[in-house]
Amino acid sequence: VSDRATDQLYAMFNSEDGLGYLADRRGVPRQVLDTLRHFGLSSVCNVLASISTAKELGFGPDDAIITVATDGAAMYPSEYSKISARDFGGGFTNLDAAQVWGEHLANVTTAHTLELTERDRSRIFNLGYYTWVEQQGTPFELFEGRRHQSFWTGLRHYLPVWDEMIADFNARVAAG
Known part of the structure; x- marks a missing residue:
């Protein structure tokens, strides 16, 4: 899982425009959104890795993968502003949310997923x-x-x- 994906999703989960996009355009329930804003960088990474694993294994809507939210967003109080400045010109807009969704959630790849010996x-x-x-x-x-x-x-x-x-x-x- 790339740092770029993890960072940008963390920014989306911690911005009002990002959460608004997920609610209004993607139909994500409020209860899920309230949880996502607490995910730290490693937690976001774990979720992306789980999605990739599910795709690799051919899982569908009736299957489940369990992962761990290993850290909380409260551990990274300065990261949002750093990521926002570096990747989004200092703010995170609805358009940014759509781009982050498209790049990192709508198209989760299995290219780097390995079945280990x-x-x-x-x-x-x-x-x-x-x-x-x-x-x-x-x-x-x-x-x-x-x-x-x-x-x-x-x-x-x-x-x-x-x-x-x-x-x-x-x-x-x-x-x-």
């Missing part, structure tokens, strides 16, 4: 070595353990603890 998946996993081991200091054995599904399923018992930590953090932030 085990070797491909391993190569992609190995890309994390530098970030986790070299930069973050994660012990190699722990990093290597992440290669196996049992590592991830083993984390499930931490979910209640993490939920409690998130609730505590949110309460502290809300308190100011």
Whole structure:
């Protein structure tokens, strides 16, 4: 998924003209629009990747792909103005929304979608070595353990603890 697609859709989801275009010209329900404006850049990317995957697999209206909204728009308060200035002359209009729709949603491509072999998946996993081991200091054995599904399923018992930590953090932030 290109940065251009992600950035421009993020701008569309965070502008009144963009949301208006989606509602008036594309019939997107208000409830969906209210959700889209909360999607951060990675979340938008995940949605585009899911659409591409659905197209690649030949999915139709009775099929579903589940993805994760990994970040919120609140993490990027200055990005809208940067994207708007760089790509849309400082503002985002109804015409911009139509162009973004046509380029990035009406024509989602599968050109860069890959069906990975085990070797491909391993190569992609190995890309994390530098970030986790070299930069973050994660012990190699722990990093290597992440290669196996049992590592991830083993984390499930931490979910209640993490939920409690998130609730505590949110309460502290809300308190100011």
